[in-house]
Amino acid sequence: MERRDHHAWTLEDLQVGLAAHGVTADFSTIFRAAERLVADGATRKIQLEDGRARFELEQAHHDHLLCIRCGELVAVPCVIGRDDFATLEREAEIAITDHHLVLSGLCRECRDLSPDQAKRG
Secondary structure, three states: OOOOOOOEHHHHHHHHHHOOOOOOOOOOHHHHHHHHHHHHHHOEEEEEOOOOOEEOOOOOOOEEEEEEOOOEEEEEEEEHHHHHHHHHHHOOOOOOOOOEEEEOOOOHHHHHOOOHHHHOO
16 A cells, blocks of 8 residues: 555555455455554545545545546645634534545546547546
8 A cells, every 4th residue: 555656545456456466365354454454543544425435544634636537536735724624613613623625627647638538538
């Protein structure tokens, strides 16, 4: 999971990555291991609308962009400041303890595809 060319891993991604390193593991074993890493605080589980959980290494807070073309989940800097949260809390009479923002759009690679390449997908 420490590879820098991939940010968030589905269970399928983890299984393929392990196989590439000669490690064979069934899906339920990978699921249990991924959930254990979350429980231990080493990773964070991100549940998206597509129903597929992604796992990422725990690190400084950031938000995400889900590419509508290739499905890659890309880390993006959080642009919501503490003052913004304070204003929202005051106006809505709530207390925010955490947030998770997922934007929809195109990752760098898909954005740079020519229109002909994009059609071929």
